[in-house]
Amino acid sequence: MTQPAFNRAFHRDNGTLFVEGVSAADLAAQYGTPLYVYSRSALTAAWHAYADACAGRRATVHVAVKANSNLAVLNVFAREGAGFDIVSGGELARVLAAGGKAENTVFSGVGKHPDEMRMALEAGVKCFNVESIPELDRLNAVAGELGKKAPVSLRVNPDVDAKTHPYISTGLKSNKFGVAFDEARATYRAAAAMPHLDVVGIDCHIGSQITEVAPYLDAIDKVLELVDQIESDGVHIHHIDVGGGLGIRYDDETPPDIGDFVRTVLDRIEAHGAKIGKTREVYFEPGRSLVGNAGILLTTVEFLKPGAEKNFAIVDAAMNDLARPAMYEAYHAIEPVTERADAAHTYDIVGPVCESGDWLGRERTLAIEAGDVLAIRSAGAYGFVMSSNYNTRPRAAEVLVDGTRAHVARERETVQQLFAGEHLLPD
Numbered sequence: 413m414t415q416p417a418f419n420r421a422f423h424r425d426n427g428t429l430f431v432e433g434v435s436a437a438d439l440a441a442q443y444g445t446p447l448y449v450y451s452r453s454a455l456t457a458a459w460h461a462y463a464d465a466c467a468g469r470r471a472t473v474h475v476a477v478k479a480n481s482n483l484a485v486l487n488v489f490a491r492e493g494a495g496f497d498i499v500s501g502g503e504l505a506r507v508l509a510a511g512g513k514a515e516n517t518v519f520s521g522v523g524k525h526p527d528e529m530r531m532a533l534e535a536g537v538k539c540f541n542v543e544s545i546p547e548l549d550r551l552n553a554v555a556g557e558l559g560k561k562a563p564v565s566l567r568v569n570p571d572v573d574a575k576t577h578p579y580i581s582t583g584l585k586s587n588k589f590g591v592a593f594d595e596a597r598a599t600y601r602a603a604a605a606m607p608h609l610d611v612v613g614i615d616c617h618i619g620s621q622i623t624e625v626a627p628y629l630d631a632i633d634k635v636l637e638l639v640d641q642i643e644s645d646g647v648h649i650h651h652i653d654v655g656g657g658l659g660i661r662y663d664d665e666t667p668p669d670i671g672d673f674v675r676t677v678l679d680r681i682e683a684h685g686a687k688i689g690k691t692r693e694v695y696f697e698p699g700r701s702l703v704g705n706a707g708i709l710l711t712t713v714e715f716l717k718p719g720a721e722k723n724f725a726i727v728d729a730a731m732n733d734l735a736r737p738a739m740y741e742a743y744h745a746i747e748p749v750t751e752r753a754d755a756a757h758t759y760d761i762v763g764p765v766c767e768s769g770d771w772l773g774r775e776r777t778l779a780i781e782a783g784d785v786l787a788i789r790s791a792g793a794y795g796f797v798m799s800s801n802y803n804t805r806p807r808a809a810e811v812l813v814d815g816t817r818a819h820v821a822r823e824r825e826t827v828q829q830l831f832a833g834e835h836l837l838p839d
């Protein structure tokens with residue numbers, strides 16, 4: 413089974429796009445564009461796909477905060493009892509502000525600052541996913557100062573090809589992430605000898621937008637082999653964290669159904685445990701597959717600009733609002749919020765930012781006029797969170813739709829806010 417194209421929360425009625433019970437055109441009119449719109453039911457449906465497949469098994473799901481860190485979105489997951497995966501002290505603050513619990517939060521990331529370690533130890537996070545010996549040393553020292561023991565897992569790099577975009581592939585030897593596979597056993601011995609660390613698990617995260625199960629199983633097999641070696645050295649591994657990275661459908665990809673994916677991974681790990689008479693907890697850290705298809709970006713066509721070689725539709729959203737096309741040449745489906753019967757033409761959909769790389773879609777055939785609102789689909793993950801203020805553009809507003817209600821999850825930034833912390837030279 414593969415994932416459906418988009419969540420049912422986004423549907424058309426008489427040619428008009430709806431987000432649950434609210435028309436996208438009404439949202440654009442009321443809140444302005446560019447506007448990120450999320451669907452609560454789409455978020456909870458993706459959550460349940462993971463949680464239901466984990467039910468009755470020793471498995472927990474940690475929402476990767478970096479994919480979408482809006483407090484209202486995190487709160488939807490916190491209300492479902494989710495755990496979280498963070499990569500900074502700032503993300504920990506967001507989790508706590510959104511009603512998440514530190515004891516259900518794992519702290520990933522390759523360069524944790526001592527202040528972030530301190531904050532996480534004081535809050536009582538569930539585990540630090542550590543990526544190097546210097547980081548172990550630093551964490552051991554910080555925990556010692558606080559008179560605490562830090563729960564740690566080592567992120568190992570299984571050197572498997574996740575077959576995704578090079579910028580979002582993280583499990584190859586050439587990546588900056590994780591402890592090299594060959595050095596992992598010795599690194600575990602070093603960690604186990606540090607007085608202020610408590611070794612509890614092992615983790616890997618091989619990349620993002622992975623559309624096949626095979627690279628996960630390859631990575632898990634290698635990790636399980638390592639677990640056997642580490643345990644033969646007398647260090648017990650309580651949990652195996654398989655990371656995130658499951659892909660979604662942006663266009664014609666065929667990523668596995670979330671439930672099938674979870675069951676396949678758990679079956680593999682449980683089968684290994686059964687052979688040696690051990691059960692271990694399994695952690696998942698999904699980001700994109702929870703939020704990606706639960707959000708859209710609404711944008712208004714400013715001008716149609718016909719050209720000798722190309723026609724351009726210049727819209728009010730840009731690479732600063734949605735960086736993925738400029739950064740990864742990522743594809744997002746784009747469609748008018750209200751369909752027109754007129755003849756369609758082929759356009760490059762571009763923003764107003766002064767960069768040729770500022771495009772959102774290429775060669776899209778659409779029946780549109782200036783003033784029309786377009787929906788950029790699959791924008792819930794790595795959308796708003798990667799937005800910037802380049803060209804002094806205030807960041808977009810975010811709205812969370814719940815049934816027939818629209819809730820402002822983040823107000824549109826103002827230009828005044830953008831330079832409120834800047835200071836002229838004194839006289």
Ligand SMILES: *Cc1c(COP(=O)(O)O)cnc(C)c1O
Nearest residue numbers: 476520620656657697698699700
């Ligand atoms: C980014 C990241 C995730 C989430 O990745 P997705 O592709 O969004 O599922 C999970 N774990 C770690 C360590 C990450 O860096």
